[in-house]
Amino acid sequence: MPDMLVKLYELPPSGDLVRSLAASGIQIRRAMAPDKVRILSWIEEHSSISARGEADTCFSNTPISLFIATEGKTIIGYACYDATAPNFFGPTRVLDAKQGLGIGKALLLASLEAMRAAGFAYAIIGGVGPAEFYAKTVGATIIEGSTPGIYKDFLGSRLIISD
DSSP, X not given: XXXXXXXXXXXXXXXXXXXXXXXXTEEEEEOOGGGHHHHHHHXXXXXOHHHHHHHHHHTTSSSOOEEEEEETTEEEXXXXXXXXXXXXXXXXXXXXXXXXSSXXXXXHHHHHHHHHHTTOSEEEETTOSOHHHHHHHHOOEEOTTOSSGGGTTOOGGGOOOOO
């Protein structure tokens, strides 16, 4: 899966989307340290152990570089940035039953806006799955020759333990 490049100075506004989600009971907010264990457990359950590892790194950043989507007290999605590498977006996930409501877009924009506020002009979306979504939503473009990129030494499911 290739990486994609986003021009942070050309992001679409997120305010109307975030307000619309809030009106329907869905909140997009930055994660808080007291919720770390709950969030990481949710990510491992709904994404992967690798995504949990990346997300754990976000809690070491100031500010925490992870946004969550909640409905009441229930987590329904998350998005990380500055996890695997500085200026990288991802991983991210929204529950299947909640996809198509704009939650993923809101989480993406919240993360990219935070990266822009930190002074970056561009961001990298690492190892993308839905390239069409990122191209349509934020004008992201494929970075040629970026597969496997920084993930080339990723252990993933290929972990071999030897004595």
